[in-house]
Amino acid sequence: MTSPLTIRVSTGTGSGRTTLAAFDAALVAAGVGDFNLVRLSSVVPPGSEILEVDGDEQLTGDHGDALYCVYAEAHASLPGHEAWAGVAWSRRDDGSGAGLFVEHQGPSHEQVATDLTHSLEDLSATRGGRYRAEGRQITGITCGTLPVCAVVVATFRRAGWEELTRAS
Secondary structure (H helix, E strand, C coil): CCCCCEEEEEEEEEECCCHHHHHHHHHHHCCCCCCEEEECCCEECCCCEEEECCHHHCCCCCCCCEEEEEEEEEEECCCCCEEEEEEEEEEECCCCCCEEEEEEEECCHHHHHHHHHHHHHHHHHHCCCCEEEEEEEEEEEECCCCCEEEEEEEEEEEECHHHHHHHC
């Protein structure tokens, strides 16, 4: 019998001399800076547990491992502009633990929060209204002089390259 999947959701913000450097700093703050991100669509497998964690409580692994995740990233590079990122999730109302993630980014907390709510509502409606909102993480940062980035990442699983090589 396999143990249930634990999905960890963390946030990070960062700045750097380029938008790429800001993205990297935000990933480090979120606890996933040394992984190769493999972006997933937004379906939560049945039986999963979702935990909101700090970056130092994220999945661990070796430098360069693949990390299967859902994430939102937002950038701002003009002084005074804001970058906001958010991930929200819902669960099917049958107790299975199956669910959905949605991810958005934008120039304000309000826009990201509204987009997350509308997406969860619409995804549930598409599936017959069987999903209920369960949680969300939103983070943001204001650009001073250097480019900035905000990220929210939901990590599903990490895999080393030896595992990936054997699977192919």
